[in-house]
Amino acid sequence: MKLDLTGKRALITAGAGGIGRRTAELFSEAGAKVFICDIDQNQLEDARDKIPNLNGMITDVSDKLALKDMFEAAIDDLGGLDLLVNNAGTAGPTERVEDISLEDWQTCIDINLTSTFLMSQMAVPYLRDAGGGAIINLSSAAGKFGFPLRSPYSAAKWGIVGFTRTLALELGPDRIRCNCIQPGAVEGARIDRVIKAKAAAKKVSENAMRDELASITALKTFVTADDIASMILFLCSKAGAHITGQAVSIDGGLEGLV
Ligand code: NAD
Numbered sequence: 001m002k003l004d005l006t007g008k009r010a011l012i013t014a015g016a017g018g019i020g021r022r023t024a025e026l027f028s029e030a031g032a033k034v035f036i037c038d039i040d041q042n043q044l045e046d047a048r049d050k051i052p053n054l055n056g057m058i059t060d061v062s063d064k065l066a067l068k069d070m071f072e073a074a075i076d077d078l079g080g081l082d083l084l085v086n087n088a089g090t091a092g093p094t095e096r097v098e099d100i101s102l103e104d105w106q107t108c109i110d111i112n113l114t115s116t117f118l119m120s121q122m123a124v125p126y127l128r129d130a131g132g133g134a135i136i137n138l139s140s141a142a143g144k145f146g147f148p149l150r151s152p153y154s155a156a157k158w159g160i161v162g163f164t165r166t167l168a169l170e171l172g173p174d175r176i177r178c179n180c181i182q183p184g185a186v187e188g189a190r191i192d193r194v195i196k197a198k199a200a201a202k203k204v205s206e207n208a209m210r211d212e213l214a215s216i217t218a219l220k221t222f223v224t225a226d227d228i229a230s231m232i233l234f235l236c237s238k239a240g241a242h243i244t245g246q247a248v249s250i251d252g253g254l255e256g257l258v
Pocket of ligand 1: 013014015016017018019020037038039040043059060061062087088089090091111138139140141182183184185186187188189190191
């Protein structure tokens with residue numbers, strides 16, 4: 001089955017690296033026109049150089065005014081909107097709840113959850129104008145299990161599930177579908193940073209931390225950005241036409257978090 005996005009216009013936050021970058025590549029290969037934002041100038045330029053039919057802009061999704069400017073630039077560039085991927089996220093602090101500052105809490109909620117709300121709010125009229133569309137939000141296994149030492153991140157990612165299911169009900173009559181993805185540990189620089197911080201907080205070695213994380217999955221493995229991006233493509237294509245309100249786990253059969 002070929003997953004086709006010919007003629008679709010897609011906006012992906014944090015699309016220059018990691019999961020967002022792989023999603024931008026697959027969308028472009030499937031025929032979509034893509035606009036990304038990111039905070040990494042070099043990576044953004046690299047994506048512009050290497051991915052056909054892609055444009056983008058430097059934007060920190062926690063900056064509400066910049067987010068609005070970026071959204072308007074994306075609409076100008078794309079000429080409308082069919083697909084929105086709210087991918088931007090940050091790990092936030094790795095600390096016990098009593099040690100977390102309000103500022104760190106707020107930054108984590110803003111980048112993961114509030115940006116998802118603001119982007120979706122701006123996108124809905126354009127998706128409606130397009131006669132329907134799809135929103136994909138990046139939750140996490142931390143939005144399905146408790147995640148010791150990561151309470152702001154877990155709260156934000158559980159919040160994304162509730163937001164997604166509610167949007168699906170509100171927007172279904174307009175043929176706008178809304179799903180979220182719950183990745184487990186994804187191979188790459190981000191999980192390396194997460195493991196380092198968790199190992200330090202738990203006073204164990206990074207290798208022990210990595211082994212423990214893999215050992216609690218059925219497949220004894222981490223997943224890849226390609227696994228996640230492929231599911232996002234599936235859900236945005238005609239193959240996902242009747243899928244909405246779902247939180248889809250791609251995690252090798254994860255049974256909890258440590
Ligand atoms: P990543 O850390 O690899 O970062 C991807 C991109 O986000 C980078 O190019 C970075 O420059 C950009 N970025 C970071 N902060 C930003 C901001 N404030 N505004 C705009 N861009 C920003 O991330 P990833 O691993 O690809 O994760 C993508 C999404 O998937 C996130 O929402 C994350 O919480 C979620 N997730 C990731 C994992 C994992 O193991 N990697 C697991 C579960 C969920």
